Amino acid sequence: MARIFWVVCPGCKERFYAHYEDFRHKPWKLRCPFCELEFAQEESPRIDE
Numbered sequence: 001m002a003r004i005f006w007v008v009c010p011g012c013k014e015r016f017y018a019h020y021e022d023f024r025h026k027p028w029k030l031r032c033p034f035c036e037l038e039f040a041q042e043e044s045p046r047i048d049e
């Protein structure tokens with residue numbers, strides 16, 4: 001099973017998950033599936049690994 005981490009969107013505050021190997025500590029921006037905001041993971045108010 002692929003490792004994931006949970007991230008809270010800084011825009012709508014909804015929580016969703018992303019694949020750890022693909023995104024965590026990478027420069028790629030995350031896209032919120034709820035409001036489609038693109039943001040750097042450092043902008044998230046909360047990340048649960």
Ligand SMILES: [Zn+2]
Nearest residue numbers: 009012032035
């Ligand atoms: Zn959002």
